[in-house]
Amino acid sequence: MARFVLVSDTTLSRNYRSVPLLDFLASAPTDALPNAIYSFLKGPPPPAAEGRAALAPYAVRKLEASLLKHYSKDEVVVAHEDHISEFIDEDTEVIGVSTMDPLGLGPLTMSYAVFFETRAHAYVQREFESLLARINKARSGKKAKLLVGGPGVWELTVRPEELDRNKIDFAFQGEADDIAGDLFRYVSDDSGEKTEFFRGYQTFNANFRKEWEPNPKFISRYQFSKQFPALEEIPDIVNPSVKGMVEVMRGCGIGCDFCEVTLRPLRYYSPERVRREIEVNVRSGQSNAWLHTDEVFAYQHGRHYVPNEEALLDLLRAVMSTPGITRTNPTHGRISIPAAYPDLMKKMSSIMGAGRNNWIGLQVGIETGSDRLASTHMPNKTLPLKVGPDGSWSDIVWRGTYVMNKHYWRPAFTVQVGQAGETPEDNWDTVALINRMSNSSLDNGLPFEFTVTPMQNVPLGLLKSRDFDSVKLDQSQLAVYYASYRHLAKMAARDATSASSDTNVAARYVTGALVGVGGWVMFQQVKSICRKGGLDLEKAARHGLSERPQVPSIAVIR
Numbered sequence: 221m222a223r224f225v226l227v228s229d230t231t232l233s234r235n236y237r238s239v240p241l242l243d244f245l246a247s248a249p250t251d252a253l254p255n256a257i258y259s260f261l262k263g264p265p266p267p268a269a270e271g272r273a274a275l276a277p278y279a280v281r282k283l284e285a286s287l288l289k290h291y292s293k294d295e296v297v298v299a300h301e302d303h304i305s306e307f308i309d310e311d312t313e314v315i316g317v318s319t320m321d322p323l324g325l326g327p328l329t330m331s332y333a334v335f336f337e338t339r340a341h342a343y344v345q346r347e348f349e350s351l352l353a354r355i356n357k358a359r360s361g362k363k364a365k366l367l368v369g370g371p372g373v374w375e376l377t378v379r380p381e382e383l384d385r386n387k388i389d390f391a392f393q394g395e396a397d398d399i400a401g402d403l404f405r406y407v408s409d410d411s412g413e414k415t416e417f418f419r420g421y422q423t424f425n426a427n428f429r430k431e432w433e434p435n436p437k438f439i440s441r442y443q444f445s446k447q448f449p450a451l452e453e454i455p456d457i458v459n460p461s462v463k464g465m466v467e468v469m470r471g472c473g474i475g476c477d478f479c480e481v482t483l484r485p486l487r488y489y490s491p492e493r494v495r496r497e498i499e500v501n502v503r504s505g506q507s508n509a510w511l512h513t514d515e516v517f518a519y520q521h522g523r524h525y526v527p528n529e530e531a532l533l534d535l536l537r538a539v540m541s542t543p544g545i546t547r548t549n550p551t552h553g554r555i556s557i558p559a560a561y562p563d564l565m566k567k568m569s570s571i572m573g574a575g576r577n578n579w580i581g582l583q584v585g586i587e588t589g590s591d592r593l594a595s596t597h598m599p600n601k602t603l604p605l606k607v608g609p610d611g612s613w614s615d616i617v618w619r620g621t622y623v624m625n626k627h628y629w630r631p632a633f634t635v636q637v638g639q640a641g642e643t644p645e646d647n648w649d650t651v652a653l654i655n656r657m658s659n660s661s662l663d664n665g666l667p668f669e670f671t672v673t674p675m676q677n678v679p680l681g682l683l684k685s686r687d688f689d690s691v692k693l694d695q696s697q698l699a700v701y702y703a704s705y706r707h708l709a710k711m712a713a714r715d716a717t718s719a720s721s722d723t724n725v726a727a728r729y730v731t732g733a734l735v736g737v738g739g740w741v742m743f744q745q746v747k748s749i750c751r752k753g754g755l756d757l758e759k760a761a762r763h764g765l766s767e768r769p770q771v772p773s774i775a776v777i778r
C-alpha cells in the first residue's frame with residue numbers, strides 16, 4: 221500500500237461550472253450563501269480512477285512528481301477526495317494536504333467576513349476542516365502523520381493553535397520541489413535530530429523583512445540554506461492537472477510592497493517545457509491550457525520591465541500549436557502593458573484565437589484608483605508608463621481595459637480596501653475609476669467588459685486575535701464595495717447566459733440563471749449594508765462621472 225498519500229482541499233479540485241469568477245465562491249461565508257447553491261455551483265467532483273484522482277490541482281501534481289523521483293508509483297498516491305480513506309492503512313507514513321486558504325484569512329474571504337460582519341466560517345474553512353476530519357478518522361490508531369503545505373500555510377503561522385485543534389502534525393512552509401523526498405522521510409521519522417530543516421516558520425516584520433520564528437509544529441528551510449529550487453530542480457508533472465493548468469514562471473520581480481511573490485527568485489520555463497506539461501493534460505482529454513503566472517507580461521522581460529514580445533509570442537505559439545489545444549489563457553497580468561503596447565496585445569490575441577466567442581480572462585490587481593497609493597505601494601507596476609508624465613493611474617487602467625476589450629480580453633480586476641496609509645480620498649478615487657469604466661464603451665458602442673472584486677486588508681494583529689469586529693468600514697470603503705458590486709450586478713445581468721461553458725447544457729442554463737439572479741441578490745444585500753452604514757448611494761453611484769466619461773490620452777508604445 222501507499223507510503224505517501226497526497227490530496228488537496230476540495231475547493232481546489234472543482235471547476236465551478238466553468239465560470240471563471242466562481243473560483244472565488246468558496247470564500248463566501250456559510251451563513252450568506254445557501255449550501256444547496258454553493259454545492260451546485262462548485263460543480264461535481266473530478267473523476268476517480270481506482271480511487272486515485274484522475275485530475276488533481278497543479279501544486280499536488282508537482283509534489284507527486286517530486287516524490288516520484290525518489291519513490292515508486294505504488295508508494296506515492298494522489299487520492300481522490302472521496303476515496304482517501306481507502307489508501308490509509310498501517311503502511312501509510314505521511315498524508316500530505318495542499319491548501320490555499322485553510323482558515324479563511326485570505327483577503328477575499330476577509331472582505332466578505334468584514335463586510336457582512338459575520339463570524340461564520342467561509343466554505344473554504346468548512347471544506348478544509350471536513351477533509352481533515354475524514355483523514356483523522358481514517359488514520360486514527362495508525363502511524364501515519366498529517367502534513368499540511370501549500371500557499372495557505374501562512375494562515376497557520378498566524379494561528380498556530382489551529383494545528384492542534386485540527387490534529388495536524390506538521391505544516392511545511394515554502395517550495396518543496398527539490399527537497400520533497402527528504403521532507404517526507406523526515407516527517408515520517410520525526411526523530412527530532414538536527415537536519416537540513418528548521419523547526420519553525422518564516423514571517424515578516426513591520427518593514428516586510430523576513431524573520432524566523434521557532435515552533436516545533438512547523439518545518440521550513442534553514443535561514444542560510446538555499447531557499448528555493450532552481451529551475452532544473454523542478455520536475456515536470458507526470459499526471460494531469462485540474463483545468464489544464466501548467467506553470468510558465470515563478471516569481472515576479474515587480475516589487476509591489478505588499479506582495480510576497482516578488483521576494484521569490486524569477487524562474488522562467490522554456491516554451492518546450494510548458495508544452496511537455498500541456499501534453500500530459502491533453503492526454504487526459506483536456507483542450508484548454510491555463511498558464512499559471514503571477515505576471516505573464518513579465519515573462520523573460522527586459523530592462524525596466526519592458527515586455528519581451530518575442531518570448532511572449534514564442535510561448536503562446538508553443539502552447540497553441542500543441543496538438544489537442546484549442547484555448548489558452550494566462551492567470552495574472554498587469555494592466556500597464558496592454559495600456560502601453562496595444563500591438564503586442566493584438567498579436568497575442570491573434571495567436572490565442574481570441575474573439576467574440578473566446579474571451580481571454582485575466583486576473584489583474586489594479587489595487588486602487590489613487591495615484592498616491594499606486595506610486596507609494598507599487599511604483600513598478602505602472603512601468604514602462606509613469607504615473608504623472610503618462611497620465612493618472614486611473615487613465616492607465618482605463619486605457620489598458622480599452623485595449624484588452626478591443627482584442628477580446630476580459631480583465632477580472634481586484635482592488636484593495638484597508639491598504640497601509642489609505643485615506644478616504646484614495647478610496648473615492650477608486651470609486652471614481654470603477655464608475656468611469658462601468659460607464660465606458662468601445663468605439664463600436666459595446667460597453668467595457670470587466671469585473672471588479674474588493675479585497676480587504678486586515679492587520680495581522682487582528683487576524684491573530686480574531687478581533688474582526690473592530691474593523692469598521694468607513695463610508696469611503698463602503699463606497700468601494702458598493703461601486704464594485706453595482707458593476708458586478710450589471711455584468712452578471714448582461715453576460716449571465718454566456719457565463720458558463722459547462723458541457724452539460726442543463727447545468728449551463730441553471731448556472732446562467734443563478735449567476736444573473738445571484739449578482740442581483742448580492743447587490744441588494746450590499747446596498748442594504750451600505751445604506752445602514754450611512755452611505756449616500758446616489759452620490760456613490762455618480763461619483764467621478766462627468767457628463768461624459770473622459771477618454772484619456774496617454775503614451776502608447778508600438
Ligand code: SF4
Binds near residue numbers: 473474475479515585
Ligand atoms: S505585479 Fe502582482 S505578483 Fe508582481 S509584485 Fe506586484 S502584486 Fe505581486
